[in-house]
Amino acid sequence: MNKRSSKSWKHSAARASWLACLTLCFWAGMVSADAVQGEAITESKLKNLLPDPGMERLTGDIAKDAWSYYSADHYVVDKETVHGGKQSLRLNATDKTKGYGVYSGGPASEGPIDVVEFGAWIKTNPPLGEGNWVRVYAQIYLKGGALVENTAVLKGASADWRFIGARVPLGGKVIDRVLLYLIAENYAGTVWIDDVCLGYGEAPLKKGANLIPDAGCEDVSKWRPYGEGGFIRDDAVMHSGKSSMTLKAGEPLRLYGARCVVKPEGPAVALLVGGWCRSSRTGGRVSLTADVHYKDGSVLPGLAVLFPANEAGWLNQEKELLINPGEIDYIALSAELLYAETGQVWFDDVYLQLLTR
Secondary structure: OOOOOOOOHHHOHHHHHHHHHHHHHHHOOOOOOEEOOOEEOOOOOOOOOOOOOOOOOOOOOOOOOOOEEOOOOOOEEEOOOOOOOOOEEEEEEOOOOOOEEEEEEEOOOOOOEEEEEEEEEEEEEOOOOOOOEEEEEEEEEEOOOOEEEEEEEEOOOOOOOEEEEEEEEEEEEOEEEEEEEEEEEOOOEEEEEEEEEEEEEEOOOEEOOOOOOOOOOOOHHHOEEEEOOOEEEEOOOOOOOOOEEEEEOOOOOOEEEEEEEEOOOOOOOEEEEEEEEEEEEEOOEEEEEEEEEEOOOOEEEEEEEEEOOOOOOOEEEEEEEEOOOOOEEEEEEEEEEEOOOEEEEEEEEEEEEEEEO
């Protein structure tokens, strides 16, 4: 018997026993799980989380490989028939009454997951006939013990490589682990497997309310001078509402700005900073810049959203800015005209929102 690493779940004798019991219980209908309706996909653009998706490190030694077999026969490394790369995994199905397959695993997620995508490129010889199929089957174990299952099934006669896959909605659940099976059933022949994918799409961050008290620049008394100051309310030029805030370079190569300080409540993983701007300037930089001050005294400065020169009209720019963990004391947001030779800029409809999981 090959010596197996105790550090890897797939090389653990205890886990192999558990997988065998799980497989038997599943086929007997004894595993409690939610079969979530998935959407068929033709490709996945998510980051591939499988340890050896292209079978490039496959050796045929189960103690070394990222893929294991649990079926009637061992897999074979094939360097002649490939979809991509230099080799594929081959199953030799000799008995239609038995199942032939391999499995690998995906890691725990770092945060809530919105969707899981999985799939594989499959080729068969002879082509699949009536009552034959190959399926890619995912068992998604969630934090807390719940199990979600989904299957993509390949049917129909074809001698070419074909992709089968599915997108499974999770609605912001945290993943403990995923087991991905590739199984040929009721089929006698050769099955090649290559370029398998498994990816997690993170749940979108939740947006909080706009923290800027004078987002529309209707009352610029909510803003304070920053640098050389030089800001005023402009009732003739605006993106919306009745006014905007304008900065004018009085002298070249100085910083002219207006700053608004807000005290958020609760934690955040990122900030959404943005607004509308128009400018007429020569050189320099126009930005909305956030400095995050934490209650432990630390500061995360200079989180900037830049605006290009835009004399033709108003331009909206926004950016998600990742921040350090910790309890926030306050955030200072500055509208800046920096180091311009000459020029004037207008800001309107400015926003600063906390992004949370």
